[in-house]
Amino acid sequence: MRPRRSTPGGAVLSGLGAASPGRTRAEQLAAALDDRIRSLGLRAGDAVGTLESLREETGYAYSTVSEAVRVLRDRGVLDIRPGRGGGLFVADRGPVVRLRHTLLDVQDEPATVADAIELRDHLEVLVDVGAARCRTETDVAELREHVERLRAAPDWDAFMRANWALHERIARICPNRMAAAVYAGTLGHLSSASSRFDDAEASGRYRAERCEVHADLVEAIAAGDEAAVRAAVARHNTTT
Incomplete structure (x- = not known):
């Protein structure tokens, strides 16, 4: 390997010896x-x-x-x-990326949290489309109740708990039980990670935006509209 040298205006990259176990x-x-x-x-x-x-x-x-x-x-x-x-x-980080970045900053197993985020995102369409195909009136009513709890959350911790609870409820509708179980497992890793925005104003904007994203997702599931579900998932998983 050639000796490392810094790029203009940069610092020498550290920690680049032999790959750590489990990391390339x-x-x-x-x-x-x-x-x-x-x-x-x-x-x-x-x-x-x-x-x-x-x-x-x-x-x-x-x-x-x-x-x-x-x-x-x-x-x-x-x-x-x-x-x-x-x-x-x-990159110009939108609120979703900022949330992910704070999740990745947690001290407990950050690599595990990163893996959970990636896996959850890949499973989101499969789980949500499955829910749209199999939802009942009872399911829809409960999903809408979860959205209202999300909107009414008094603080950041309550908001995140309501967020994970909504996704867990959607997963329970999905007929692919293996996918739903793996998906719910990723939520366990994420819900146990302590994360928040230091900027209260940014947190408020993020929460308002995410409430609407989740409300749109629930209504797409309620309508059984798979195209709308996919569009809602795309919004959910991006930085807009």
Whole structure:
């Protein structure tokens, strides 16, 4: 491996020796890049480097660097801009990504929390479409009650408990019991993670937006409209 060197305006990436058990080199590099962005206080739009500069700095193969960048792009941490003047830039994080970032900051098994988020997102369409196909009037009434509890939550902790409870109730409707069980298991990891926004105003905006996203999802399930369910899930899992 080539000796590491810092990119302009950056700090040498740390913790990049042999891969830790259960973590690939790409995952290690993604974590180190994320740490660099936070430690330097970089903001949305700030340059992070290029694939080539990171490859030269770390000595890693191009495929490893590309995979690490893809992970951070998918998490909403990095933007990739092609062409002249392009490169890697800090992404403008919407409220959903900020929530995920706080979840990933928890001290207890952050890698497990990250895995739970990724798996939950992949299962969301399967579980929610299944619920739309099999919902009953009783199911719909209870889902709407959960949405009202979400709206009425007096504080952040109550809001998050209501959020997880709503998703657990949706999972109980899904006819694919294996998928529902795995999905509910991911919620267990997430609901046990202590996370919050430090910014009260940002928290209020996030909560109001997420109430409407969940209300739309419940109404799509109630209508049995699979296209609307997929659209609602896309909103749920993105940074809008």
